[in-house]
Each structure stands twice: as structure tokens, then as C-alpha cells.
Amino acid sequence: MTAPAKIKQEVSSLREEIEYHNRLYHSLDAPRIPDADYDALLLRLQRLEEIYDLATPDSPSNRVGSAPLTQFVQVDHEIAMLSLDKVSDTKELRDFEKRIKKRLGVKKHVTYSCEPKVDGVAVSLLYQDGILLRAATRGDGKTGEDITHNVKTIRCIPLKLKGLKHSTRLEVRGEIFISKSGFERLNERGKREGKKVFVNPRNTAAGAVRQLDPKATAKIPLEMFCYNVGVVDGLKLPTSLAELFAELSAYGLPVNPDRKTVKGIDGCLTYCSSLLSKRNDLIYEIDGAVIKVDDLYAQQALGQNSKSPRWAVAYKFPAEESSSRVLEVEFQVGRTGTITPVARLDPVFVGGVTVSNTTLHNMDEIKRLGLRIGDSVIVRRAGDVIPKIVYVLNSEENNNHNEIIPPSHCPACDSPVEKDGDVLLRCSAGITCPAQKKESLKHFASRAAMDIVGLGSKLIEKLVDVALLDSVADIYELKIEKLAVLDRLGPKSSQKLIQAIEKSKTTTLPRFIFALGIREVGEATALALVKYFGDIESIANASTEELEKVEDIGPIVAQHVSAFFSNKHNLSLIQKIRNSGVQWPHFDTKSTRKPLNGKTFVLSGTLETMPRNEAKAILLSLGAKVISSVSKKTDILVAGPGAGSKLSIAKELGINIYDEREFLSFLDDLR
Ligand code: IVH
16 A cells, blocks of 8 residues: 555654664663553554555664564674683783784784673674664674574664665674663563563573564563674775774664773773773673774784684683572571571682672571572672572472571570561570670671781680680680690690780770670771770760761661660670770870871772771771772772782782781771
8 A cells, every 4th residue: 555645754753753762772861761652652653564565674663573483594604703812810911912012013002992891692783785684693603593583673773874875785793782770670570470580681682682583582671782893895994993983883883881992901901900890880791801902904914813813802700600509508696696597508619709608698588589408599799799699590390409497596505586677587695695605706806806816716616615715805814724725726826826815905996896896886887986985985975865976877876885885794894804904095086187198999809807898988087099990090909808800900000909907907007
């Protein structure tokens, strides 16, 4: 049927409106119409095109998805789709640069294009005369599969390029992926509809591009970043990658905004460090950075090996997820009596460290995961965040796995367990519970508290078990002769321990307040209390109203502090400790000194004695700047275990590095 002018007009404005929403869809903050309204526009367009025979290959109606295929057609890549060589440390990256300079015969800095290595699926898009003709998977690099029907449903991929002339062929390559939020939305929708939950964005994207039915693909929020070109006919390319990206973007193709052009390998290292620290905040998942020689002539001169180009390399970041098995779930009693379920795992290397335990927080979390003992699980450790179980892999077929039952009695002292709020469990015994006692002692002796070297967890447990320690004050009553009852502790070690206990007697007031283990009083709060009140007597005598005047102290913490110092037992304990010679220098509250003014710190890895936000709060209160990525401007990197690439980059850049102990004594010297 020939279309009346009115219909042609409607079709054209529908196309414009849909393309407008397609563009909005990809800028995060832009308002969007609800998916249902968008779908309605598409369906109307599709109907009109069908009735009046107005369909074109570049019409957005293609986004709905054509009829399902019965099988995939193979596609031979005219130019092979290569993969990348990998490097995993700074030395290997420097070797890469050496090879390049040698081959190119240059001495000065090479310019590089640094890009996130998006974790998705590689695809090739072939545009003929500016119209999307064919999309294909990478396959084995030589032969892939035709996935045009699916790719046409991806909103950010233009069906027609802007401003491209006739008689041109342009093959664009890039990565199709699902954003983190898109993936979450997908799974939330799936849960609501009782469908199976997808394991991770990458696998979901890979599955989605290889659907025979494009209508199924259209339901997955796929996106793409273009990062390379293949076949180019009838048009002249620019001479650098930076310009090429600008050109691709001008054609309407999506390119990654987080890429950067830098000078020399040091620039690449700084980029990698910054990318790594931004990793959690990126809207898509990455598994590393890609470093490419920016000059396209130089790329040509460098050529390729059998499978990979010589002008690019992938700097791999540690995998953030890995699978393991829950061997057991134990209930641990903390210093203040909270009982926390902890999963014992088959040890697994994830996020740069080996993980064999992970907290499950509370019973609600166990319920949410549907976790049972024996389950295979996905463990995630992203950045320096504590590892967690994010997904149970085999929940359907685990009928013979054991359910996790919360204890009715404290696993350490058998006292009844009380509920604290809706989800927390607490041992009702208080400090007479040996587990609480042991945890308080461990906390008191720990590095960030009294720092009694040699008085570690195992020894404390022994000493409590043989009744040599009952309260923290008993630590200062320990004598070499008393220690002789412990068979594992020789005279030399005993001597050393007694010396360490002696040494710990000279401390600082913030450390001592922190060591007391008052609920919710971490290091930063202890420091804030001391800064405000100056001495322990004033803290102990302060009313809750006065306590609340201290920065960052709210009613709950004020209540905990006040309750602690109202307890006669605690006061006599403090007296006893002070009588045994524990002392600290006077703290000058008048001083507004900011000794770390102008200094920039980066914290990386796990700090055993304090959460990193505590360390950050302390540094900030001393005037320092705390940033997340290492660069030449960083003064000090504080590196705990698992510091990984930031540590190696800091070493490369010759930045001062403190381990945790050095950091703590550095702080002591300042306050
Ligand atoms: S360039 C010849 N750039 O990593 C160079 N690849 O093994 C081709 N990838 O198959 C790849 N982000 O799927 C390049 N910015 C990026 C990338 C990237 C992700 C993937 C791609 C490729 C694999 C390399």
C-alpha cells in the first residue's frame, strides 16, 4: 500500500523520537521515558512500516528484533580479530615499552592510548555506505558468527552512521557489555518474575549476543564501546587513536569516556592506578587496562605476532570473582558479644588475595542468599572491600546440603543467645563469656591499641584457658615465672614478651581509649574524644550531652561512652592498669596544629588493626589529603596485604611506602 504523506510524516517523526531516546538512554543522568512507552513507540513504527511497506535497514524499528533464526551463519573476518598479550606487573609493562622503542628505533617518550579493558564480548560491526550491514562475533579470530539480528536491537549502536559518504566500507570493532546497574535491574526483574538469576554481566552479555531469537536479546540491556577498526574502504583514517576515537564518536558510535591519551610508561602506570581505584565506581565491569601505541603509523610499523598485535598489551587486574565451596558455617562471638555467622571456604584466590573465611553478617543475609553448607558459591572481593559471597551456584540441586541453624546458646559459654534488634544475635553473658574476654584482650593488645608485640591471638587464648589472664589488667601482672607453665613459650620468648608489655606502658591517650574497647569507639572516635576533652578524667565525667558535642559523635556512641565510664568495674580496671605504670604524655587540646597539611596519602590493601575509613579520618584530622590513586604527587602510600598494583606502581614511582606498623608509629609521633 502506498503511504499517504501524513503516514510518511508520522513514520519519520517516530524514527526521530526513538533515536532521540536511544541517545538519552546512554547518558546516565538524562531523563528517559519508561521502557513500556519506548516499546509502544517502536511497535507503532513497526506496524506502520509493515502496512505501508516503509521498512529500511536503518530504521529504529529494527530494535524490536526480527524473526528468530534457526541457526547462525558463519562469517569470515577479512582482517583477523586478534587478541591481546597480557602483562600483570609493572616490569612486564616496561619490557613492553622497551620492545616497542627498540623496534621503532626511538628513544623519546612514546604516546599511548590507555583504555579500560571492558569485560564483555568482542564484536565486529560492518557499515557499508554508512548503514549497518553485518555484525559478527569474534569466534576464533578468523571465523565468527553473524549476529546482525541481535546487534540491531542494541540501542546505542547506530544503524546508520552520521556523515559517512557513499562507496565506503568501515568495520568497527568493540566490546558489547552490560552495565552494573543494567545487570542489577535485569536480575531484579528476573526475581520478580520468578526467572533464573544471571550469574554475572559478562556471561549474560555473551549469552545475549548469541541468541537465535532477537526478541530475547532485545530484553537484555546491552551496550557497546568501540575501540578499533578493521576493514576500511573509501575513507581516510586519521593518524592517531585519539583522533580516531573522536571520529568514531562523530559518526555516532559509542566510545569509552574513561580512556586517556598519555605520555610514556609512567603515564600508563598512573592511568592504571587511577583506573584500579575507580574500578568500583565505574558503571561497567573491567578486568584490566589496555595500553596501545597511539600513533597509527607506528602501529602499522610494529605489526603483529601470530595472535596479537605488537602495539598493544592488556594490563590485567586481579579477578574480582571466583567460585568456591562453603565447607562449614561457624558462629563467632565478638568482643561485645555479637554472634556473627562466618563461612569457612575452600581457599580461593580472588581480588589479589587468598580467601578462606568470609563473614555472612547475620541470618538475614544467609536467608537472602539461600545458602546452605556444602553449596558452591561465587566469592567477590572488589577493591579493598572485605570479601563476600554474592551468589549460590547450585541452590536447586543441593537438597542434601545442610541448613544453617542459628545457635540458641552461645557457642563459647553456652549462655542463652539474645536477639539484638531484628537480625543480630548476642551472647547474654557479658565479659564473663570466655570468647568476649579473649576478644577484648586481643583488641587491647593489638597493634593499633596497646601494641604489645608477641601477645597475639593464640597466646591470649592459651593464657585465658590456663587462667593466667582474666582481665586486661592481668596483662601487667604477668611474670616470667608464671609464663613458665606454658610449654610452647621458651624463656627467651617469655623475656621478650615481658619486655614488650613493659614497653607498651608508655602509650598515647588516643591509643589507650581505643584499647578499652568501648562499643563503637574506633580509632578516629578515640582521637576525637581526646582532642576535645584532653584527659581521661574529663571523658569519664562527661555527660551524654557534652559527649555529643564532639565531632561525629551521635547519641548512640555518646550513650556507649557514658555507660562504659559509669561502670564501676571498668573504672577500677582503668585504675589498676594505670597503677601498674601505664601512662601517656599530656595531650594539648589547644593545639590546632595540622602536622600533615599539604601531604597526600593513599591507603591500599587491608589494614589489620583498623578499617580504612578510620585511618582516613585520622589522616584528615591531622590535615592530610587522602586520595585513591597513586601518582607522582603522592607523598606516602600506606600498604597493607593485598595492596597489589598500587604498591607496585608506588615502588615504580619511588613513593614512600609504609606498612601498617610504620604507619601507626608515624601517627604516634604526630599526636
Ligand atoms: S583492543 C587487536 N581494546 O580484550 C586489539 N580490546 O584479548 C584488539 N577488550 O578480544 C583488542 N576492552 O574483547 C581492545 N579497550 C579495549 C578492550 C579490548 C576489552 C577485549 C576484547 C579483546 C580482548 C583482548
